[in-house]
Amino acid sequence: MPNTVSFNNQYPDITESDKLYERALKVQKPVTQTLAKGPGQFTKGVAPKYLVKGKGARVWDADGNEYIDYNAAIGPLSLGYAYPAVDEAITRQMQNGITFSLMHPLEVELSELIQQVIPNAEAVKIAKTGADVCSAAIRVARAFTGRDVVFCCGYHGWHDWYIGITSRNAGIPEAIQDMTYTFEYNNIELIKAALDETVAAVILEPFIFEAPSPGFLQELAEVCRENGTLLIFDEMWTGFRVAVGGAQEYFNVKADLAVFSKACANGMPIALLTGRADVMELFNSQVFSYTTFGGEALSLAACKATIHELIDKNVPKYLDEKGKELKDGYNRIASELGMEHYTKCVGFNCRTMVTFTPEAGDALELKTLMQQEMIKRGILWAGFHNLCYSHTGEEIAYTLEAYRDVLMLVKEAIENGTVKQQLKGEVLEAVFRKVSNYNIKAKTVAAV
Numbered sequence: 001m002p003n004t005v006s007f008n009n010q011y012p013d014i015t016e017s018d019k020l021y022e023r024a025l026k027v028q029k030p031v032t033q034t035l036a037k038g039p040g041q042f043t044k045g046v047a048p049k050y051l052v053k054g055k056g057a058r059v060w061d062a063d064g065n066e067y068i069d070y071n072a073a074i075g076p077l078s079l080g081y082a083y084p085a086v087d088e089a090i091t092r093q094m095q096n097g098i099t100f101s102l103m104h105p106l107e108v109e110l111s112e113l114i115q116q117v118i119p120n121a122e123a124v125k126i127a128k129t130g131a132d133v134c135s136a137a138i139r140v141a142r143a144f145t146g147r148d149v150v151f152c153c154g155y156h157g158w159h160d161w162y163i164g165i166t167s168r169n170a171g172i173p174e175a176i177q178d179m180t181y182t183f184e185y186n187n188i189e190l191i192k193a194a195l196d197e198t199v200a201a202v203i204l205e206p207f208i209f210e211a212p213s214p215g216f217l218q219e220l221a222e223v224c225r226e227n228g229t230l231l232i233f234d235e236m237w238t239g240f241r242v243a244v245g246g247a248q249e250y251f252n253v254k255a256d257l258a259v260f261s262k263a264c265a266n267g268m269p270i271a272l273l274t275g276r277a278d279v280m281e282l283f284n285s286q287v288f289s290y291t292t293f294g295g296e297a298l299s300l301a302a303c304k305a306t307i308h309e310l311i312d313k314n315v316p317k318y319l320d321e322k323g324k325e326l327k328d329g330y331n332r333i334a335s336e337l338g339m340e341h342y343t344k345c346v347g348f349n350c351r352t353m354v355t356f357t358p359e360a361g362d363a364l365e366l367k368t369l370m371q372q373e374m375i376k377r378g379i380l381w382a383g384f385h386n387l388c389y390s391h392t393g394e395e396i397a398y399t400l401e402a403y404r405d406v407l408m409l410v411k412e413a414i415e416n417g418t419v420k421q422q423l424k425g426e427v428l429e430a431v432f433r434k435v436s437n438y439n440i441k442a443k444t445v446a447a448v
């Protein structure tokens with residue numbers, strides 16, 4: 001019998017997942033299309049590798065095991081799997097066609113809706129992926145300012161201008177790598193010292209898990225304006241979650257351009273670039289950014305339906321409340337078990353992360369142990385709580401019960417020094433993210 005969402009006696013049987021994976025290894029390079037969904041983030045030997053069905057906040061793997069999912073399909077699931085209002089919009093549109101030979105009215109309707117809900121959306125451009133719109137924003141910023149250099153902070157997709165600054169930069173010419181610099185979040189003084197007349201754009205996720213220091217985003221907007229540099233908010237994770245209007249609405253600050261994807265269409269592939277009309281005007285002439293599937297109508301219909309639902313149900317408030325129950329609950333349990341010096345749940349309520357202190361031991365081994373035990377209890381856990389509107393109070397309460405059970409076990413393992421011994425599968429890989437070796441100072445201050 002497959003496992004359910006309960007305190008199962010056994011780890012899930014993942015035979016079918018493993019068979020698929022063996023087939024994949026023979027034919028796919030790489031096996032995963034999204035790094036965060038791949039085997040490096042889900043412990044080999046214990047975690048399922050393939051999901052075949054979702055409903056609400058639950059998913060079923062290739063062997064029929066059921067889990068509560070806190071990964072939200074790595075962002076897109078803002079409402080939930082197989083969410084009726086969105087699926088009906090997709091089905092209605094599908095009866096009339098998917099992709100057409102001329103523009104589709106939904107492009108106009110969606111853009112008008114975006115203009116109403118996103119603070120800076122004087123103009124809207126529709127695309128397919130987060131990387132698409134990040135790169136389009138950088139290109140138009142370079143064209144508008146006549147400058148080349150980019151400062152960035154966070155993850156911005158797989159294209160050359162960004163990936164060049166990471167450890168996986170093979171295949172990217174050095175000349176491109178040399179035009180992008182990274183900066184440490186919340187360090188306004190370093191940014192101020194480094195900004196000069198070569199900097200076209202500063203792009204950042206308005207927050208990831210750490211909150212902006214009071215005034216940081218506002219001051220950043222100001223120093224960019226003074227320097228003639230465009231400020232771009234990458235709102236892939238903040239957009240439509242922290243507020244329907246994203247971080248600009250939540251923090252009452254305006255960027256020159258802002259980019260969105262993930263949560264805006266509950267799983268369908270679409271991305272949006274919004275911003276100043278005078279900048280975006282260049283897309284009508286000098287700057288080229290077009291793609292065959294840009295006006296694909298199922299995603300447009302899904303996006304419209306999702307945004308209406310996010311507004312009607314005040315989903316950001318729900319994510320905030322339910323996320324707080326989970327975050328506070330985790331920290332309360334950790335404290336009751338005398339583990340607050342080992343582990344903490346951090347972040348904005350709509351998207352939080354479980355962390356371990358160096359005192360607890362090797363963070364990746366601990367995360368692997370937690371994952372294996374949460375999975376045994378029917379929770380597809382990768383260290384994050386990406387809330388969606390379908391997570392119910394009962395599911396949150398159940399998750400906290402599971403945490404209590406698992407944290408007791410983890411505490412014992414930490415204190416007996418047996419964390420690694422208890423692992424049934426392989427240790428997880430670190431999440432791929434640029435979080436150190438910021439190079440902004442070394443290369444640019446000298447030029448100021």
Ligand SMILES: Cc1ncc(COP(=O)(O)O)c(C=O)c1O
Pocket residue numbers: 129130131132134154155156157158205234235236237261
């Ligand atoms: C903050 C941020 N920006 C950009 C991207 C790239 O989006 P995509 O994977 O849709 O190209 C991601 C993807 O995870 C992201 O998290």
